[in-house]
Amino acid sequence: MIPPAEHVHWLFATGFLLLGLCLFARAVVGEEVWGRRRWRAYLWPSLLFGLGVLMWPVMVFFTNSAIHMMAHGSWAQTMMLAGAAELGLVRGKLKSPLWRLAVPLALFASGAALLVHEQNGWFFARSAFLHHALGWWAIAGAAVAVVSALRPRSPVWSSGVALVLVVVAVFLYCDRDVAPVFGHLSPLAGERHR
């Protein structure tokens, strides 16, 4: 009953899409209006924390090398840290605004892990291309998230973080186990899926 890897990517894509929608809505209305209902204030940090928790089964069931295990484990940890830090800030348990840097840290760690654990070149197969593209996108997104963390009231930078996550979702939806990218597919990649 273990799903194919591509299905796991698509399910996570939906989580990131919801996260992006929530963060964009928060950027549009402002932090004050977004936090008027307590459940809503907790919504996106809980979602991020939950995505981190769900990365653990991914680490356990989709480990085909030590470096995959390290990559998935680091995503799980940093996503949970980012979600927990934002929950702590919303609840008032954490006071220092520096905790907001947990989100860019999660993005940077995710980007670095994606780049490190992809052993093949860009045009080996679509999944390899997406790993490289996602890795660099997440690292660029970490820079946007740093500015957003330092200027939390700026709707432009907050929307930027939301856009980063929506594009991550698009990349994840594009993922296939074995498929060509721009007409390229290495014969070593295996039999092509539909």
Added chain:
Amino acid sequence: MSTQLASERLAVARRSARARVIFALGPVTILAGFVWAILQPYRITLLHPRGQGFWWLLVEPPLLVVLAGVAFALVVAPGLIDDLEEAEA
């Protein structure tokens, strides 16, 4: 046209640009899912279910996008628009 319908339309017309953006987020996401389904119908395995496994029938990417849009439109957007209009009033 009933009085209730007229007053609802008036309320929509009065909505601020920000409220309209929030209102549109869900439907735009749903529309994106439908457009994707039309462009790549083979990604909807429910259209050709014979011989498909459990996960292929459960996880259908364009429908997941539609689902995310529906969830946002029904769960998040209504209360957020109310709170925004209250804050702007």
